[in-house]
Amino acid sequence: MTKTGRIKVTQRCRPLFKLCRAAALLLALLGGTVPAWSQPYTLHADGARLLGRTTYHIVERGETLPNIAKDYDVGYLALVAANPGIDPFAPSRGYALTIPTQLILPNVQRSGIVINLAELRLYYFDPDEPIVHIFPVGIGRVGRETPKMVTRISQKRANPTWVPPKSVRKDYLERGITLPSVVPPGPDNPLGLFALRLAYGSGQYLIHGTNKEYGIGARVSAGCIRMAPADIEWLYHQVDTKTQVRIINQPIKMAREPDQRIYLEVHEPLTKADGKKQTLKMPRQLRTMLNQSNRDEAMAEAVIASQNGVPVKIDGR
Secondary structure, three states, X not given: OXXXXXXXXXXXXXXXXXXXXXXXXXXXXXXXXXXXXXXXXXXXXXXXXXXXXXXXXXXXXXXXXXXXXXXXXXXXXXXHHHOOOOOOOOOOOOOEEEEOOOEEOOOOOOOEEEEEHHHOEEEXXXXXXXXXXXXXXXXXXXXXXXXXXXXXXXXXXXXXOEOOOHHHHHHHHHOOOOOOOXXXXXXXXXXXXXXXXEOOOOOOOEEEOOOOHHHOOOEEEOOOEEOOHHHXXXXXXXXXXXXXXXXXXXXXXXXXXXXXXXXXXXXXXXXXXXXXXXXXXXXXXXXXXXXXXXXXXXXXXXHHHHOOOOOEEOOEO
């Protein structure tokens, strides 16, 4: 246990951690309270969009943010954004890291798979229970952006073969790496053990696993959606070829809760191929919401500027 009372996941207890995640899902299905470190979130019957609770992790000797992000199954960049000024590879021992386990649902229909590029998260809405499962993902790097789309899964492949496109082979060749025209299943296959092909375009985009987990929660791929091996294995067995997939880009998420509290969650906008970033401005809907509720616009502007990716309650003037 950490000083916060949260389970500390070490290499020796990772199998126990996975069992605890499975137990948390069962608890959610039975209507119980899910521990904060579990990824299934129960949807509120009253339509509230704020889910989960922010939790904290006390840094121990030798820990790094990439390893801590993996332990909690949150994105690396999300963890960095939530803890500005912290050295990712040498955080101070005893520091209380903010783990971004509280979030606002994107403004989108709650069904199928939703991927919000700006927050590097994938949402899977259970078709039978009021539960959403949330995972960190890697997306297309600058110049090889993952496009927004509304589509569906067209094919499921276990132990997939990778046929790298000519553009990808060219990219590798420029880095001095010669890719074969076909990469068979196995430990050298960057698609990992499971892949879900999307019907968009010519079928060139996949949601897949990986044989290298360093890119989860970052912009590293050639356009596909990359998931941690355990996450894609779980998702693979939940979906079928009728499952709808929506890829959106919402860096600003807001919620007016049933108790009239207003929350704002802002993520750093994606850098475009020309190197420019989108300038975030206060949405008109948010400004109207703040004025109607007598909330502080200056505070909301500060949250938009900080872009730390965690929900912030906007207080009154």
